[in-house]
Amino acid sequence: MDLMEEQLALRGVQLEDIASIVFDLQSQYYPDLNLATCLEAVRKVLKKRDVQYTILTGIALDTLAEQCLLPEPLQTIIYTDESLYGLDEVLAYGITNIYGSIGITSFGYLDKIKPGIIKDLDNNTINKVNTFLDDMVAGIAAAACAKIAHAQTENLVSGNHHENQD
């Protein structure tokens, strides 16, 4: 199990949880999509260096807030998931963006309806603090959706499919 999979598992998130969110969102557009393809897309997203750095940082902030190791007022802001604190969305959006702008709407939608594991994180039924993780999971799922959209669509511009992928 690689570092990202391990880090997410330690916070109660399995890659399959994320893949199933991707499947539910994209299967309406791509009827022949299957869960394995979604899981592969999630794994590809997690191979990106910027994504890895972002996840490590967001999980560290959540964990430090759980341990009350952050300085005030940040400790209270992150511990209580203060509604106007937007860095969680900023980091998650950075993940979403790795396959281009088409992931923006999926991210916002997932962050709003909070399907599956995202809801469990938002409710803190898993962990005490998920201020960053719930958004980052939405961001990973949205990036995987964008990757699938790119893969399923011919490149209308250069006709060069492979090179335009991840």
Add this chain to the structure above:
Amino acid sequence: MDLMEEQLALRGVQLEDIASIVFDLQSQYYPDLNLATCLEAVRKVLKKRDVQYTILTGIALDTLAEQCLLPEPLQTIIYTDESLYGLDEVLAYGITNIYGSIGITSFGYLDKIKPGIIKDLDNNTINKVNTFLDDMVAGIAAAACAKIAHAQTENLVSGNHHENQD
């Protein structure tokens, strides 16, 4: 009627259409919110220079595509609202972002569920081409939502409310 209101009206969008989307999205969080406050928030968003430049540019691209004045392959890409063309989301996200990152999720959500006027634009029941305008209206509404959220919430950090607003 100012330039922005006029430009949007020429494309079939009234500020009240945008304000009612804001009201539907935010009234659940702020029970005492009214339509007039939402309309005022929309007007404030439209006073921002970057927003004005973005709207002028997006509407110009939609209109030029209607007139088939864009060079190929861009003419076809924008005329057909090619699904992987993401600049419409990029411009709209730039509008959303003027009151900070908390508008991201509202934008994505609105861009996905397409309530009211956004759906009419997406369906092209108004105008022949709305590749940019439907996303920009979602972006304006999301920015207005963020403005309302900021206005309704005390500033937990500096306690300085007014200065933290637009």
Add this chain to the structure above:
Amino acid sequence: MDLMEEQLALRGVQLEDIASIVFDLQSQYYPDLNLATCLEAVRKVLKKRDVQYTILTGIALDTLAEQCLLPEPLQTIIYTDESLYGLDEVLAYGITNIYGSIGITSFGYLDKIKPGIIKDLDNNTINKVNTFLDDMVAGIAAAACAKIAHAQTENLVSGNHHENQD
């Protein structure tokens, strides 16, 4: 002294240090610009909620890295200011962006040439870890430059100067 001024001072950064960077960058464009106007612009930037949250978070990560309280591999990445770790630029760019896109180039330029206090932070002649702070100071300075540019320029679109400012 407000919270932001205090937080920055605790890390060895005076608002005057940032203002003088702004002055050096903008006085070539605006001959009648003075240091007091630059300092006022810096103070206005620091009143923005998103800026405050970003600074609190970046300083917390720098400080925790100094105290070796971050989990590995993040501890090493931030402690050594790993060159491909880009979240410091992402946070700083978020600050720069509050007055619109015209701050982007000033930020990149300042982050590259590292004038004055930015160099001292980058060299760690102040503090042991400034992975976030050096970029955030560049971001604050760039935002102040953008604010001054907006203030010094007539609004060519709506003719409405004040409303288009912060």
Add this chain to the structure above:
Amino acid sequence: MDLMEEQLALRGVQLEDIASIVFDLQSQYYPDLNLATCLEAVRKVLKKRDVQYTILTGIALDTLAEQCLLPEPLQTIIYTDESLYGLDEVLAYGITNIYGSIGITSFGYLDKIKPGIIKDLDNNTINKVNTFLDDMVAGIAAAACAKIAHAQTENLVSGNHHENQD
């Protein structure tokens, strides 16, 4: 010659012009870097779909402004390269960002010092309007710099080099 190379050539920009900017900026960090590697990096950047869409759109707006086909006030704003119009930076930044956040500073720096072809575009010694193109060339060069930085550096997180590249 592919579509992007052709589109840029029609506006007076050769890929070699961009590659030499990349070489000048990166050779100080990577002594064994050569121009061929920089040219290959530029070509890889131009294979990305979002980059292609952005370039097509920016060049179209420059060309339409030259032909005075844009509606007012946008025609004047783009024709005169109005200093507070920031969409050119926004589009260019979207290009820069495809290899992650480390390109931000290179973009800002190049957009400020305007080396080689960027200066010629900014001066309009080539074409009548380059409001978008000068920034987009800086964005392409910055993205190529980021690609080279990723390629030259081991992945400290996952140890997985190839997968973390484009």
